[in-house]
Amino acid sequence: MEQVALNSVLKSSQALNQEIAEKSHVDVNKCYQCGTCAAGCPVAYLADYSPRQIVRMLQNGLVEDVLKSRMIWLCIGCGNCLSRCPRKIDVPHLNDTLRIVSKEKGFPPAEKSVDVFNDSFLKTVQYTGRLYEAGLTMLYNTRSGNFMSGMDVAPHMMKLGKISPFPHLIKGRGEVSRIFKKIQERKGGK
Amino acid sequence: MKIGYFPGCSLESTGIEYHLSNKAVAKKLGVELWEIPDWNCCGASPAHQSDLVLPNALNARNLAIAEEAGMDVVAPCAACYNRMCAAIETLKNDPEELKNINEIIERDYKASNKVYNMVEFFHDLVGLDKIAAQVQKKLSGLKVACYYGCLLVKPPELTRFDNPENPTSMDEIVETIGATPLVWPYKTECCGGGLAISKTEVILKLGNDIFSYAQAIGADCLVTACPMCQLNLELRQPAMEKEYNVKFNMPVFEISELIGLSFGFSPKELGINKHFVNTAPLLKEKQLA
Secondary structure, three states: OOOOOHHHHHHHOHHHHHHHHHHHOOOHHHOOOOOHHHHHOOOHHHOOOOHHHHHHHHHOOOHHHHHOOOHHHHOOOOOHHHHHOOOOOOHHHHHHHHHHHHHHOOOOOOOHHHHHHHHHHHHHHHHHOOOOHHHHHHHHHHHHOOOOOOOOOHHHHHHOOOOOOOOOOOOOHHHHHHHHHHHHHHOOOO | OEEEEOOOHHHHOOOHHHHHHHHHHHHHOOOEEEEOOOOOOOOHHHHHHHOOOHHHHHHHHHHHHHHHOOOOEEOOOHHHHHHHHHHHHHHHHOHHHHHHHHHHHOOOOOOOOOEEOHHHHHHHHHHHHHHHHHOOOOOOOOEEEEOOOOOOOOOHHHHOOOOOOOOOHHHHHHHHOOOEEOOOOOOOOOOOHHHOOOOHHHHHHHHHHHHHHHHHOOOOEEEEOOHHHHHHHHHOHHHHHHHHOOOOOOOEEEHHHHHHHHOOOOHHHHOHHHOOOOOHHHHHHOOOO
């Protein structure tokens, strides 16, 4: 990482940092950098920054780097960090919030496949009321470009009758669609 | 006893053996599992990773339907369970957000009901003595590594599980039905289920870590209380074996399947014939089928 003048970065990122703190209800300044979160994180080995570094960067105002980082997309939400944190900092929820803010600010997701998976999953819930596995696979594969994803295991699943080619449409699916729509409207989206 | 039951999406498809065995075992224990009518998906990880309101709204609809019928809920899937716990916790302590959510779901949810996981259900609500009373065939000689996974136990403030690092309630159930629970350090390590499709390399590594240790201590199988862990660890086992040049061939059971076997149900009645890892050789070796 290149040299940065922290006093100016801290100032220029203040509004964004404030927004993240308000949305997440997580106070990163409580962290004293013990690193317990990083030691127990199952995905840190693959990420660009450890959870400890993410929190430190926020403390120092390097918010944009955090919003562009792969770590916030790789976090799997297992809760190891939060359970062991002596300051009870909710890092999984912080990462959720960072992902959401990152998208709102228009940063391209640093792990596109995770974003496409989430979006495809929720689309099937929005229209059927439940997860529609075959639909998720079709949506995910075409939108992510990983056309063969899941194809190695699909025959085994079909043979055991574990996935259906058809969706299960719940009666209240209109109600569920309305939940999605109302939340979108409240955020000022279409 | 009658309690609300939220199967969640995977119990009707990839986790069908969990569904079948829960129902068979509960019936034998004299518990009526009342399935929440017309339930919707809890949103799982994609919902809470994408929006701050959506996960609580999706869960509040299901919880409200149960509450209207005066029911607490048991949620067999650890992911559903975790999200329901989070929704109840938030909405119970934030009246303004509860009002907001009720406007969105067009219901009058009060966040007055509770949610239990399947281990809690068997261990605390039913009780080990009642389970012991139904055992017809002790699972003697079966060495089991209890794999609790992450979302069932963490964070402890939300899940109220017995111990977030070394839980023992599932081990006690396993002991009650005559099998031998092993001491091991991977009880609550994450299997990576949420990244199974979008980042498969992660689950191959995490799964290999888990199975390698289980194998080294002589486990015959893992037992879980989560359809995501069970699916992930069985379905992707051949890919783990290929990637790391190892051989596990280790079945992953749901706790209800093992209880069911000890109650004298046939493997087929419990859906044990639907595993991705063939369970027949182990059951034959241990004379359990």
